[in-house]
Amino acid sequence: MDYLETLNEEQKKAVLATEGPVLIVAGAGAGKTKTITHRILHLIRTGVRPENILAITFTNKAAREMRERVMLLLESPRTDLKIQISQGQTFGIPFVSTFHALGVQIIKENAPLLKLPRHFTIFDKSDSKKALKDAFNYIGVDPKEVIEKVQNIISSEKGRGNSLADYLERGAYDYTSELTKKIWQRYEEILSRDNALDFDDLLLKTLKLLKNPEVLERYQNRFVYIHVDEYQDTNLVQNEIVAMLARKNKNLCVVGDTDQNIYSWRGAEIKNMLHFERTYPDVQTFFLEENYRSTKTILAAANDVIQKNKYRIPKKLFTNNGDGEKIGLFEARNETDEAHFIALKCKDLIESNVPADEMAVLFRANFQSRALEEAFLAYGVPYQMLGTKFFERKEIKDVMSFIKASLSPENLSDFARVINVPARGIGKTTLQKIVAGKENELPAGMQSKIQNFREMLASFKIILEKEKPSVAVKYIIEKSGMEKMYSTGLEEDSDRLENIMELVSLATKYDPVVEVGIVPKHGEEDADFTTGQSAEESNESAIEKFLTDCSLTSDQDSLDGQKTGVKLMTVHSAKGLEFDYVFICGLEADLFPHKGFGEKRKSGEESEEERRLFYVALTRARKKLFLTHAGTRTIFGSQEVNSPSEFLDDVADKYVEKESYFGVEKSEPIFKIEF
Numbered sequence: 001m002d003y004l005e006t007l008n009e010e011q012k013k014a015v016l017a018t019e020g021p022v023l024i025v026a027g028a029g030a031g032k033t034k035t036i037t038h039r040i041l042h043l044i045r046t047g048v049r050p051e052n053i054l055a056i057t058f059t060n061k062a063a064r065e066m067r068e069r070v071m072l073l074l075e076s077p078r079t080d081l082k083i084q085i086s087q088g089q090t091f092g093i094p095f096v097s098t099f100h101a102l103g104v105q106i107i108k109e110n111a112p113l114l115k116l117p118r119h120f121t122i123f124d125k126s127d128s129k130k131a132l133k134d135a136f137n138y139i140g141v142d143p144k145e146v147i148e149k150v151q152n153i154i155s156s157e158k159g160r161g162n163s164l165a166d167y168l169e170r171g172a173y174d175y176t177s178e179l180t181k182k183i184w185q186r187y188e189e190i191l192s193r194d195n196a197l198d199f200d201d202l203l204l205k206t207l208k209l210l211k212n213p214e215v216l217e218r219y220q221n222r223f224v225y226i227h228v229d230e231y232q233d234t235n236l237v238q239n240e241i242v243a244m245l246a247r248k249n250k251n252l253c254v255v256g257d258t259d260q261n262i263y264s265w266r267g268a269e270i271k272n273m274l275h276f277e278r279t280y281p282d283v284q285t286f287f288l289e290e291n292y293r294s295t296k297t298i299l300a301a302a303n304d305v306i307q308k309n310k311y312r313i314p315k316k317l318f319t320n321n322g323d324g325e326k327i328g329l330f331e332a333r334n335e336t337d338e339a340h341f342i343a344l345k346c347k348d349l350i351e352s353n354v355p356a357d358e359m360a361v362l363f364r365a366n367f368q369s370r371a372l373e374e375a376f377l378a379y380g381v382p383y384q385m386l387g388t389k390f391f392e393r394k395e396i397k398d399v400m401s402f403i404k405a406s407l408s409p410e411n412l413s414d415f416a417r418v419i420n421v422p423a424r425g426i427g428k429t430t431l432q433k434i435v436a437g438k439e440n441e442l443p444a445g446m447q448s449k450i451q452n453f454r455e456m457l458a459s460f461k462i463i464l465e466k467e468k469p470s471v472a473v474k475y476i477i478e479k480s481g482m483e484k485m486y487s488t489g490l491e492e493d494s495d496r497l498e499n500i501m502e503l504v505s506l507a508t509k510y511d512p513v514v515e516v517g518i519v520p521k522h523g524e525e526d527a528d529f530t531t532g533q534s535a536e537e538s539n540e541s542a543i544e545k546f547l548t549d550c551s552l553t554s555d556q557d558s559l560d561g562q563k564t565g566v567k568l569m570t571v572h573s574a575k576g577l578e579f580d581y582v583f584i585c586g587l588e589a590d591l592f593p594h595k596g597f598g599e600k601r602k603s604g605e606e607s608e609e610e611r612r613l614f615y616v617a618l619t620r621a622r623k624k625l626f627l628t629h630a631g632t633r634t635i636f637g638s639q640e641v642n643s644p645s646e647f648l649d650d651v652a653d654k655y656v657e658k659e660s661y662f663g664v665e666k667s668e669p670i671f672k673i674e675f
Contacts, residue, residue, distance in 0.1 A: 029293025051092030158200035159267035231256035295324025382565035
């Protein structure tokens with residue numbers, strides 16, 4: 001059990017406590033992922049079958065990291081795999097995924113119970129918004145003013161476990177709730193028509209399936225040991241799914257930090273973690289408080305800030321790292337002054353050999369990025385804005401729609417999206433006829449065009465089922481005409497062509513791999529010996545995995561494979577990340593803590609979440625923190641005079657040193673830059 005030697009005492013206790021409910025309160029940078037992965041390794045080493053272990057987290061990035069670390073910990077996993085395959089056995093691995101990916105798996109395995117095909121479509125947020133727009137148009141209401149509100153209401157209701165039927169049973173409180181009822185009904189009709197589920201359905205339908213005793217027992221027998229990462233971020237539906245799966249064996253290990261609960265607006269329920277010991281009276285609780293990330297100065301400031309909150313499981317982070325540098329504080333005249341200080345400081349750090357990727361600028365509201373981007377461009381400082389989602393680009397969504405429409409021809413949304421990509425002379429009127437089931441009323445020439453398109457999709461389906469994902473995606477890009485469409489030589493089209501070609505590169509990661517050194521038995525030459533499936537079955541599974549992962553991609557996933565540079569992002573997007581140097585800007589009253597335009601100032605539990613958000617921002621830094629605020633800031637077109645954030649008062653003076661411009665002579669104007 002030498003693998004336990006790398007753990008501290010509290011981590012070791014948590015790893016060894018394998019039976020019954022376990023609560024691990026893990027502070028920022030305290031090695032929670034290491035603890036979970038070693039716990040999984042320990043379970044397998046002590047005789048638990050790998051396929052009986054489930055680990056759930058929230059982002060693809062976190063799930064991928066956890067999965068890779070588990071596989072690295074298992075001794076010679078590929079050798080073990082070869083031995084078991086040669087003996088005709090099935091090699092199991094722990095199921096490590098996001099909540100939504102787990103939902104997809106359970107739904108696919110039980111699709112007939114929901115009257116869904118295995119190749120059902122997943123609507124991402126933009127797909128859902130388009131469907132809602134169609135619903136608004138269907139009932140003759142302009143969506144501009146209320147579509148976001150209606151979308152949030154539907155998502156929130158589903159996150160609390162409520163279906164359309166539940167919502168319809170309530171009386172209409174106002175115009176918006178009455179409108180939501182009508183829109184939701186039509187929206188569900190569109191989802192049903194396209195054999196589609198939205199993100200919230202992936203959890204809600206999973207919960208529905210688990211209420212079937214036979215289905216529940218099957219997954220309880222499969223997932224005997226359950227781990228949940230970032231437990232403080234679970235909503236009501238996620239928590240109920242976990243509780244149902246763990247009810248039989250009660251081997252539930254949850255890991256989280258109430259001080260990092262920052263997603264209540266997404267439905268995250270801090271009470272799930274606060275009340276865990278009440279729900280499971282025989283729970284064993286462990287505290288991971290030793291921080292391996294930050295300096296003593298950073299942690300001291302973070303501890304002082306968060307201890308003012310009441311709704312938390314008390315803990316205090318400590319570290320054996322050095323004191324480190326003091327926290328830099330810059331008082332700017334306005335947002336431009338602030339942005340230029342940050343850009344210049346980043347430039348200076350880069351010139352002193354600090355990698356640009358080890359710096360991050362965090363802000364509370366998206367609008368703050370404009371001034372920052374201008375300053376970074378002005379000084380030629382490389383940067384990357386987190387939030388440009390690769391899978392939301394039009395050309396990428398078009399390729400994905402070609403794939404989905406080929407696999408599910410009855411999916412009218414994807415069919416309609418690409419029937420005229422590239423242009424085939426098929427307009428809106430024709431589409432309306434197709435959707436209305438009146439295709440036979442169209443002219444013969446138009447019917448021929450539509451038939452040709454359907455035949456092309458049918459040929460794509462054959463390729464998707466028989467070829468590896470990378471080959472199939474490349475084939476579709478070429479034969480659909482998209483490659484030719486973007487081969488104009490224009491810069492914009494070249495970028496789009498590079499993007500869809502990047503999709504081919506991504507697809508190669510899903511190509512089935514045949515084990516080297518294993519001789520197939522007679523008649524099994526077409527088998528994939530990594531999965532034990534036939535080539536066709538393996539390719540089909542691979543394209544399903546490719547589609548699922550692409551549909552579930554999150555903001556943080558867009559960091560992978562991008563150009564290097566200082567990372568600019570909201571604090572919410574920074575959760576789970578860490579950097580050597582971190583700038584937290586806009587620390588002003590009503591900006592951070594945040595008060596939205598026309599909103600009242602937050603109080604009680606809401607204000608505590610803002611403080612938790614600041615705590616998360618502070619604990620992203622390893623070596624040095626910079627805090628900045630501006631005396632005036634232009635917000636919604638008006639220049640406002642601001643007082644410093646109350647959070648700055650919570651950072652003791654002994655931890656802080658004031659910053660000023662550097663490399664600029666005092667006799668010169670500060671902003672001597674030509675744009």
